[in-house]
Amino acid sequence: MLKIDKEKCLGCGACAANCPVQAIKEKDGKYEIGEACVECGACAANCPAQAISK
Numbered sequence: 564m565l566k567i568d569k570e571k572c573l574g575c576g577a578c579a580a581n582c583p584v585q586a587i588k589e590k591d592g593k594y595e596i597g598e599a600c601v602e603c604g605a606c607a608a609n610c611p612a613q614a615i616s617k
Contacts, residue, residue: 564602564617565607569593580605580616597602 567578572593579587579594586599587606596606596615607615 564598564603565596565604565615566617567594567596567606568614568616571612573612575611577609577611581605581609598603 568588572579574589574592574594576589576594578596579589580584583603583605584599586601587594588597589590602617607613
């Protein structure tokens with residue numbers, strides 16, 4: 564599953580906005596990837612902080 568590094572996350576929401584299965588949710592100003600993730604990589608491709616990895 565893909566993970567978001569909370570230290571790098573800007574809280575901009577670009578990942579969630581580009582997730583085709585709505586697997587990314589905001590929590591305390593940062594974002595988390597849930598179990599619905601299909602590992603398509605759309606979130607990582609759109610993250611300006613490059614905070615998403617496997």
